[in-house]
Amino acid sequence: MFIRWAVIGSTGMIGKKAVTDGIMKANGCKLVAVQGLFEHETAPLGEKWGVPWFTSPEDMLDKVDCDAVYIGSPQNVHLEHCKLAAKRGKHVFCEKPLGLNGSEVREMVDVCKENRIRLGTGFNLRFNSIHQKARELITGGAIGKVVSARCQYGQNYPPDPKAFRQVLENAGGGSMVDMGNHAMDLVEFVTGKCFNGVMAVTHNVIYKYGVEDSCGALLEFKGGGFAYIDTYYCVPLGILRNDLEVNGSSGILYTVDSLRGMTTGGKLVVIAADNKKQEYEFDGVDMYRKEVEAFASAVLAEKEPPCGGLDGLHSQRLLDAIYKSAKTGMKVEVPYENI
Numbered sequence: 001m002f003i004r005w006a007v008i009g010s011t012g013m014i015g016k017k018a019v020t021d022g023i024m025k026a027n028g029c030k031l032v033a034v035q036g037l038f039e040h041e042t043a044p045l046g047e048k049w050g051v052p053w054f055t056s057p058e059d060m061l062d063k064v065d066c067d068a069v070y071i072g073s074p075q076n077v078h079l080e081h082c083k084l085a086a087k088r089g090k091h092v093f094c095e096k097p098l099g100l101n102g103s104e105v106r107e108m109v110d111v112c113k114e115n116r117i118r119l120g121t122g123f124n125l126r127f128n129s130i131h132q133k134a135r136e137l138i139t140g141g142a143i144g145k146v147v148s149a150r151c152q153y154g155q156n157y158p159p160d161p162k163a164f165r166q167v168l169e170n171a172g173g174g175s176m177v178d179m180g181n182h183a184m185d186l187v188e189f190v191t192g193k194c195f196n197g198v199m200a201v202t203h204n205v206i207y208k209y210g211v212e213d214s215c216g217a218l219l220e221f222k223g224g225g226f227a228y229i230d231t232y233y234c235v236p237l238g239i240l241r242n243d244l245e246v247n248g249s250s251g252i253l254y255t256v257d258s259l260r261g262m263t264t265g266g267k268l269v270v271i272a273a274d275n276k277k278q279e280y281e282f283d284g285v286d287m288y289r290k291e292v293e294a295f296a297s298a299v300l301a302e303k304e305p306p307c308g309g310l311d312g313l314h315s316q317r318l319l320d321a322i323y324k325s326a327k328t329g330m331k332v333e334v335p336y337e338n339i
């Protein structure tokens with residue numbers, strides 16, 4: 001049994017470098033078609049993978065028999081592409097952020113539910129073995145009760161007139177939407193806890209484009225404790241620490257080099273209250289292969305995927321709250337219960 005995948009946005013940074021390649025290698029998955037906006041980019045990919053290629057997502061989904069659609073187009077068209085797939089009864093695995101705001105993502109979740117198909121969200125960092133080990137240790141009590149966490153994720157992103165990420169209407173926000181949402185999801189994933197309130201600031205310290213080049217968010221965990229997320233479009237990737245740290249009542253845990261863009265690996269360090277230190281290192285695993293494998297096996301088992309549409313909706317509501325807080329200077333509640 002396997003899942004036949006059609007890829008929307010196969011010629012993009014993520015679609016080409018990571019996910020299409022991941023689908024080709026993944027157990028239980030078969031690539032059956034690719035789409036990209038431009039013929040000169042898409043045709044060579046179709047030939048490389050030996051599958052039909054298309055420039056229109058609608059055309060691809062009308063002509064190709066598939067079970068699931070990977071959406072790797074920019075977020076301003078995720079809702080449109082999700083509806084195209086869901087209305088044809090195809091399962092949807094969509095890149096983060098799922099949409100431009102919470103109401104778009106609500107529509108995505110609802111259209112998938114109405115059409116009885118699964119919706120998955122591409123938070124690939126959950127599939128780095130370092131982060132999976134961190135979750136196992138923290139939820140197993142290795143550092144006691146979680147008190148706080150800190151996660152940084154950023155890069156340098158100078159102005160580029162062709163970059164959809166630098167246009168508010170196309171991206172929905174800047175470094176927080178692009179990288180900070182990975183960091184927030186990762187903190188919730190490794191701690192097994194959920195954020196339900198936020199205070200944030202956004203700035204354009206270096207680059208004056210229409211989205212923020214830096215954001216700091218203080219998020220509260222439901223049941224107590226907090227996390228600080230800092231994210232940048234204006235500090236060089238090579239020197240940023242881009243790390244994760246969790247502080248508990250009887251130990252701390254941190255990662256080194258585990259948020260490195262699209263590659264995987266890094267080191268995990270756990271220090272107990274008696275100062276005893278343990279270190280873990282893992283071989284690079286392909287996070288993108290693992291995430292599509294996990295989605296495909298959930299679909300085949302008729303189960304909710306490990307990173308589903310509600311995870312994407314919660315993340316988007318946190319983003320909405322972050323921008324509202326930055327605008328109003330107020331703390332904004334994000335109750336998960338109302339999802």
Ligand SMILES: NC(=O)c1ccc[n+]([C@@H]2O[C@H](COP(=O)([O-])OP(=O)(O)OC[C@H]3O[C@@H](n4cnc5c(N)ncnc54)[C@H](O)[C@@H]3O)[C@@H](O)[C@H]2O)c1
Binds near residue numbers: 077
């Ligand atoms: N999880 C990750 O590690 C990760 C990494 C990079 C990007 N992303 C996400 O993936 C998405 C795409 O980012 P990217 O950097 O690959 O973008 P990109 O601009 O490099 O590629 C976009 C792809 O979508 C196609 N496309 C663009 N507009 C389209 C439209 N209107 N209709 C159909 N196809 C269209 C393009 O031809 C291209 O194939 C974004 O939502 C981004 O946040 C996730």
